[in-house]
Amino acid sequence: MEKVAVIGLGMIGYELVKKYLELDDYDVYIITRSDKGFFNDVKKYFVDITNEYKIKEIIKKINPDYVINTAAMTNVDLCETERDLAYKINALGAKYIGEICKEIGSFLCHISTDYVFDGNKGNYTEKDPINPINYYGYTKAEGERLLNELDYELISIVRISVPYCISPVKVNFFMWVLERLKNNEPISVIIDQWNTPTYVNELVEGIVKIYEQNINGLLHFGGEKVSRYDFALKVAEVFGFDKSLIKPIKSFEMNWKAKRPKDTSLNSKKAEKLLNIKLKTIKEALKEIEKILK
Structure with missing residues (x-):
């Protein structure tokens, strides 16, 4: 049996654990900050990734074959005001995890973001x-830089964008839209910001394949x-x-603390080719979710 350690039990971490529990090998x-009451039969370690000594000690103790870091501070406006904490989690936390993975020879998959781009061109x-x-984008870019500086071959950095699925852990943009429309409530949604939403169920399959096929970079x-x-x-x-019920609004009408990039759409052809997959259209993914909900 190979050991997989999932760091962070947010939307993506939760789905990863669920997926790996379905696999026999x-x-x-689970390494997480606090117990949310999920997966009570899975071995959990409660650690904050900003605690360098503790996170390294626990990963070394588990000695996993594969480590997946989904832990991050993703609230874009909060990162703007809580800069010190954002840097510790998104940059230094990634570095500590990368360093111990290199030391013990574990494969690391680290989740990053489309917000490392300025959004001026897209694709x-x-x-x-x-x-x-x-x-937020700066701290995630720093996390990537610090991992790259380790010069360790067994690291895969996966950039995603607006992850969505039905999640018991976190209300994402898709779930918010669905809930409001279901209740017949009007919503105002931005018309001048583009991205390539990541269907989490697909992402999880991809992360499993990254390790199985030894895909780094x-x-x-x-x-x-x-x-x-x-x-x-x-x-x-x-x-x-x-x-x-859906009303279009412009970005400037939003009372945001942080600037948002205009078009951070990601070109995922490399992932499709290396993982031998064809990513679903949004409609296909939504239809799949609809079936799950029935």
Whole structure:
């Protein structure tokens, strides 16, 4: 049996643990800050990744074959005001995990973000230069840099964008839209910001394959390019809700602390080729979710 350690029990961490528990070849370990009451039969270690000594000690103790770091501070506006904490979690935390993985020879998959880009062009490939325009993006870019500086071959950095699925852990953009439309409540959604939302169920399959096929380096794992507004319309269409409840608004009307990049759409052709997959369209993913919910 191989050992897999999932760090962080947010939306992606939760789905990863669920996935690995379905597979027979792995012993699963969870490293998380606090107990949310999930997976009570799985071995859990409660550690904050900003505690260098503790996180390294625990990973060394588990001695996993594969470590997946999903822990991050992802609230973009909060990162702007809580800069010290954001840097410790998103940059230094990633570095500590990378250092101990290198020391014990574990394969590491680290989750990063489309917000490392400035959003001026879109359709970004792995070769495009990064240029974050907010502090969240900066800390995630720093996390990537510190991992790359380790010069360790067994690291895969996966950039994602607006992850969505039905999650018991965290309300994501998709779930918020679905819930409001279901209750016949009007919503205002941004029409001038584009990205490539990442379907978490697909991402999890990809992360499993990354280790099985020993794929290292940088990968983009987005999906179909849409504005938030278009995404909301697709949700209404697939689930049969009233599209007129969705009102378009512009970014400048939002009371954000942090700047948001305009178009951070990710080109995921490299991931599709290396992992031998075809990423679903948003409609296909939503139809799959609809079946799950029935």
